[in-house]
Amino acid sequence: MIILDNVHKNYHCNGENLAVVKSANMHIKQGELVSVVGRSGSGKSTLLNLIGCLDTVSTGSIIINKTDVANMDGNEMAELRSQQIGFVFQAFNLIARSNAIKNVEIPMIYQGIKASERVRRAERILEKLNMLDRKYHYPNQLSGGQQQRVAIARALVNEPNLILADEPTGALDVKNARDIMAVFRSLANENKTVVIVTHDQEIAKMSDRVFTMIDGNLVEE
Amino acid sequence: MIIYFKLTAIFMTSLEALKENRLRTLLSLSGIMIGIASIVLVISINDSGRAVIFKELETFGLRSVWISRDMGDYYDNKSNFVRGSGLFDDDYQYIKENCCMSLLNISPIVNLRANGKIQIIGKDIRANVTGVNERFDKINNEKLIAGRFLSIDDVKNDRFVVVISQEIASMLSQAEIDNVLGARIKILSNWFHIVGVLGNKSRDFISSIGANKESANMRILAPYTTIQKINGNIREISYFQGEAKSISHAPKAVKEIKEYLNYKYKGIYKYNGETMVAYIKTANNILKNISLVGFVTALVSLVVGGLAVLNVMFMSVVERTREIGVRKSVGAKNRDILSQFVSEAILITSIGGVLGITLAYSIISTIVFLFQFDISVSSVGVLVALISTVTIGLLSGLYPAIKAANLKPVEALRYG
Ligand SMILES: Nc1ncnc2c1ncn2[C@@H]1O[C@H](COP(=O)(O)OP(=O)(O)OP(=O)(O)O)[C@@H](O)[C@H]1O
Numbered sequence: 001m002i003i004l005d006n007v008h009k010n011y012h013c014n015g016e017n018l019a020v021v022k023s024a025n026m027h028i029k030q031g032e033l034v035s036v037v038g039r040s041g042s043g044k045s046t047l048l049n050l051i052g053c054l055d056t057v058s059t060g061s062i063i064i065n066k067t068d069v070a071n072m073d074g075n076e077m078a079e080l081r082s083q084q085i086g087f088v089f090q091a092f093n094l095i096a097r098s099n100a101i102k103n104v105e106i107p108m109i110y111q112g113i114k115a116s117e118r119v120r121r122a123e124r125i126l127e128k129l130n131m132l133d134r135k136y137h138y139p140n141q142l143s144g145g146q147q148q149r150v151a152i153a154r155a156l157v158n159e160p161n162l163i164l165a166d167e168p169t170g171a172l173d174v175k176n177a178r179d180i181m182a183v184f185r186s187l188a189n190e191n192k193t194v195v196i197v198t199h200d201q202e203i204a205k206m207s208d209r210v211f212t213m214i215d216g217n218l219v220e221e
Numbered sequence: 222m223i224i225y226f227k228l229t230a231i232f233m234t235s236l237e238a239l240k241e242n243r244l245r246t247l248l249s250l251s252g253i254m255i256g257i258a259s260i261v262l263v264i265s266i267n268d269s270g271r272a273v274i275f276k277e278l279e280t281f282g283l284r285s286v287w288i289s290r291d292m293g294d295y296y297d298n299k300s301n302f303v304r305g306s307g308l309f310d311d312d313y314q315y316i317k318e319n320c321c322m323s324l325l326n327i328s329p330i331v332n333l334r335a336n337g338k339i340q341i342i343g344k345d346i347r348a349n350v351t352g353v354n355e356r357f358d359k360i361n362n363e364k365l366i367a368g369r370f371l372s373i374d375d376v377k378n379d380r381f382v383v384v385i386s387q388e389i390a391s392m393l394s395q396a397e398i399d400n401v402l403g404a405r406i407k408i409l410s411n412w413f414h415i416v417g418v419l420g421n422k423s424r425d426f427i428s429s430i431g432a433n434k435e436s437a438n439m440r441i442l443a444p445y446t447t448i449q450k451i452n453g454n455i456r457e458i459s460y461f462q463g464e465a466k467s468i469s470h471a472p473k474a475v476k477e478i479k480e481y482l483n484y485k486y487k488g489i490y491k492y493n494g495e496t497m498v499a500y501i502k503t504a505n506n507i508l509k510n511i512s513l514v515g516f517v518t519a520l521v522s523l524v525v526g527g528l529a530v531l532n533v534m535f536m537s538v539v540e541r542t543r544e545i546g547v548r549k550s551v552g553a554k555n556r557d558i559l560s561q562f563v564s565e566a567i568l569i570t571s572i573g574g575v576l577g578i579t580l581a582y583s584i585i586s587t588i589v590f591l592f593q594f595d596i597s598v599s600s601v602g603v604l605v606a607l608i609s610t611v612t613i614g615l616l617s618g619l620y621p622a623i624k625a626a627n628l629k630p631v632e633a634l635r636y637g
């Protein structure tokens with residue numbers, strides 16, 4: 001369960017005060033698949049970063065599973081990210097020097113999971129995403145869609161309750177995009193909350209609810 | 222257990238990161254390598270050098286003092302100049318029995334007037350023949366390797382017995398040192414029985430600082446009384462060699478003997494006293510200078526090496542800002558990122574340290590092989606090297622690591 005209460009985020013940039021998110025209110029139940037759409041530069045990624053505890057709000061509050069994120073220190077936020085949140089980045093953000101399976105193992109390193117167990121779990125999740133045969137490929141040896149699936153595998157490997165995906169289908173063709181959406185739908189069916197950012201109306205229509213960022217304000221359709 | 226799995230994984234990550242930048246890693250650790258090699262070399266050379274030098278000095282007896290006549294007054298006072306060594310048997314008796322709190326032992330030294338050829342079984346050997354008393358072996362730190370030293374009876378009865386050095390013994394009989402015991406050798410026109418053999422002595426250091434050019438290994442010792450007899454029954458002593466109670470007592474022993482002699486001869490003769498103190502000081506100074514040069518080299522290369530590692534770590538943090546963001550976004554805590562970069566720095570310096578120790582080891586092996594110097598790698602040196610290695614890794618890695626650890630996830634992810 002996620003509650004956004006009058007979330008506001010502004011950046012200080014070149015002496016100017018830039019309000020990127022002016023007012024965002026949201027109430028998402030566990031197991032929902034939610035989309036956020038909006039024009040480029042409207043503040044979608046900023047909002048997702050706030051929900052994912054990668055950034056802190058200027059005012060307002062974000063409550064994840066009954067805890068106010070604002071009261072957390074750096075370690076507690078890291079703990080929350082490690083155990084509850086899986087983040088899929090707009091730019092994949094795979095580590096180029098590591099192969100697919102090593103990338104998927106990273107979140108488990110920080111939970112102190114044994115190497116053999118890490119490999120076992122990483123293989124299981126890669127298999128789910130149809131990527132097992134590419135496990136020793138490096139990111140530059142994978143297509144965009146394949147990189148995206150490795151990035152999703154990395155987000156899912158710690159079995160988080162909340163999956164946040166920034167433009168997960170942006171670089172994919174229609175077929176691949178539908179496959180990825182099917183993965184998110186099945187996660188929602190497993191009672192995991194999924195929030196995706198997209199500019200594709202077709203993709204947005206496949207979710208339970210759609211929010212739109214208009215000039216820093218979040219409105220539900 | 223959890224922390225163990227985490228740290229091994231972080232360490233493996235460090236290894237991978239270093240492997241990715243192999244050339245840069247190697248370059249950055251070369252300074253550390255040279256610094257560590259210098260540390261090990263300096264400590265090893267210092268240790269081994271000290272051992273070699275003091276072993277040599279000990280063969281004179283570190284507590285030895287020498288008293289002889291100072292012939293300088295010959296030029297001051299040519300007309301009234303009195304010939305002779307200015308030291309006589311009764312002086313020896315007096316010094317032995319009544320004088321000198323700081324003195325433990327004393328031996329008269331009587332040189333053979335004509336240092337001629339010595340014939341033994343048809344061979345001609347040049348050697349230094351010296352007359353001493355029964356205590357000389359202790360005073361001069363002699364190691365007997367066969368037979369016995371001169372006895373008090375040999376001295377009292379002016380017996381024709383000698384103790385010879387190992388080198389002369391091996392010239393006489395190559396097979397067995399013991400074979401020479403009881404054999405006879407002819408010195409000038411006198412036959413002597415060999416009663417003992419003295420171990421060889423090294424003079425490498427001593428002769429290199431110009432202190433004593435005499436070969437220590439071509440010596441023949443006889444009772445001083447016997448040598449006086451051969452010299453023509455002159456009851457004269459060439460000089461005294463004594464043993465002070467301790468190294469620090471040596472100058473005082475010299476002073477006490479000189480006081481007695483000056484009192485007795487009322488200035489007819491002037492006397493000269495020497496101790497090992499000056500040589501020990503010279504040796505220590507030489508060692509200190511070698512160490513100083515080495516330590517400065519080591520320190521400079523370690524500082525330069527440390528700065529190189531610091532630089533590489535900063536580059537690494539900047540290059541991997543996004544990676545840091547990714548790791549944080551999937552749950553890495555500040556201290557995980559900190560350990561990551563500190564372990565990388567320590568890894569770099571440790572590789573440098575191990576290579577440096579290896580380098581020092583091969584340099585020392587080469588020196589030993591080429592010059593037969595008696596040097597070995599000092600374990601203290603290796604320990605100091607390892608400790609410095611880890612310390613430098615920690616020092617040069619900590620600051621970049623703190624910078625990396627404190628990056629905010631969003632900001633790190635937005636980089637580049
Ligand atoms: N660190 C920052 N400092 C200043 N301005 C920022 C910062 N981060 C984002 N912005 C601004 O905030 C606005 C929203 O950015 P954001 O990345 O959230 O947009 P978006 O909706 O995700 O766009 P896109 O669809 O192109 O990804 C942009 O105008 C951007 O310039």
Ligand SMILES: [Mg+2]
Pocket residue numbers: 044045046090166
């Ligand atoms: Mg965006």
